[in-house]
Amino acid sequence: MRLFFLPDSSNRSRFLHDRLLGFALALVIVSLVTAALLLLREELNTSTVALLYLIPVLVSTTMWGLWPGVFSAFAAFLAYNYFFLPPYYTFIVHENQDIIALLILLVVAVFNSQLVARARSGQAAAVTRERETTLLYELSLDLARAGSPAEIAAVLARKSSDMVRAAHLEVSIGPMYGEQSFRLSIPENNPPDKTPDAVIPLETVRASVGEIRMWLNVPPLTPGQERLLRAYAAQGTLALERMALAHTETRAQVLEESDRLKSALLSSVTHELRTPLATIKASTTSLISDEIPWKAPARHDLLSVIDEETDYLNYLVGNLLDMSRIEAGALKPKRHWNILSEIIDGVLVRLHRMLSGFTVDMHIPDDLPVVPVDYSQMEQVFVNLLTNAAKYAPQGSTIQIEANLRDENTALVSVKNEGPQVKPDHLDRIFDKFYRITEPEKVSGTGLGLSICKGIVEAHGGRIWAENVPSGLAFRFTIPLRLDGNPPPQIEAEDL
């Protein structure tokens, strides 16, 4: 919607035309009234005629403005004098009261034209205000939908250029909330090589955040345009500020959340580290003490406890390190082509003591291609999944490890245990940090194992999830089979 047209040459001639038409019509209406009164001249006295001459003057000022009105007043007076004051058909004024008639006609013309003009300009102002309000309302609607400083700039640029026909318009916004500073131009080319005709700042209470610059076809801006542009700028600045506040609030929430997690981690870790330490301390102080001469089997028992607990402590510390790497985004897998079964075999050997009470069933087809994974990290995924299985599944149950191709680009691995199932709405949450299915007192662990698995699998570009299966719980994850865009290498078998 374009509202403010700059007067150009065609408008100017039209304006003149309208004015002349006003004078002509004023003359016509005075003539018509004169003709009508002439017919009735014998029946009317002169003062009544003078009174009736007010009609064309009122009509002229109301319809065509002050000057046609004044013109009609003179015309009416002359006609009154010529046709109705004796001696008829002369312009000679005989009595002072006739001059008064002329003055009254003039005063009526002037007063009426001013009244009408005031009413008109009041109406015009009301229309303008209504249009400005509509424009601002549309702007604020668009701004409310904008989701970034760039979108705000785009809305400002579009709305400003709709309002003012500018040769070139540029909205620039300074660097905000981690986003680069940027410019947006309409049209999309370099601005003219001269200083802009109008610069509307976008400023908050504290600082200037940007500018709207305009190069006009016909400078300068009209006061109306400038006023509305400043209102646009104020709205735009408000939108930017609102975004800044939302941004700060999100950051604050993230920090708060991360603080909360850190203290949860600390309390979980101190508890978890203390448990094996307590066992170790108890065993070693017993052995050091001279009070009891320990028999060989008892000594061996105590020492085995110490040995197992130190291994467990080492596992905990390893998980903590992995977690802090994942948190810091420093977990960059060094991916190489590896044989999955070799990784799992190594883990089974390492965990043989922990898994001694379970049957481990492994089904991996011989023709499964090599997988692009970080050997140690993938080991850690299996260590954590198997440790988890050993923790929750009953002794003597079976742990099933399977791997196969889901499609030509993805391998699917599952580790199933016969442990308790998980409520469907908790299946996602078990990968959250510190989440435990059971009460912390019943099962030991930092609650980090599965979230580390998730971190590692996702760093490899895969996905991990848990599923309830008839016999228990299955953990499944995918491994994308592309390394730098290449499929698994086919290594030719050699002839003997």
Next chain:
Amino acid sequence: MKTMAHVLVIDDEPQMQRALRTILGAHNYRVSTAPSGEEGLALAAAEKPDVIILDLSLPDMDGIEVCTQLRQWTQIPIIILSVRSDEGDKIKALDQGADDYLVKPFGTGELLARLRVAQRHLAKSQGEPDTVIVSGDLTIDLTRHIVTRAGIEVKLTATEYRLLAYLAGHANRVLTHPHILEHVWGPEYRDDVEYLRVFMSQLRKKLEAQPKKPVHILSEPGIGYRFITDA
């Protein structure tokens, strides 16, 4: 009786020094300790120990640098101590001439086994190399290029044999993946671990009674392989 073997421990942790001194002393080793790289290099030159145990994180200099400097003048076996997930550093140190590594925390059994391997390696490097290598029921005759398992000849492809011969020729030492690839396949294959994985898996199927629980060729996760011979 042979003179006591002399071990130099370069580690800045007083408790680790104390523990190693006690444990190794009890197993008839003479132990010297150095708390920094500089002192370790000086002691190694002055005392000419039989084996050096070197921690990779030292206060004054990088353990890999200590390793490099030692190798400029001596072939004394070096065993590296490091923590899990420093695979890159371990491979670098092994490629710089270290003989073996131990991951902290380690058990005494592992430590003593590594020390024995290192000493044997030292003794061997001074005499003639073995031409027949035995690991359990496996015998590899390096001069006649014949591999037998429980007395029956095992048919190996050319590459499988080269791989096995290279590992057996450096028996009981950790050989890193890049190192093996370079020597068996060629320098341009240094990073193509997949070859090694595939051939190793084939080799294990032919050599091991239980390929999933290998006893002749052990994997060192993320680092390399180690061929085990009978003591």
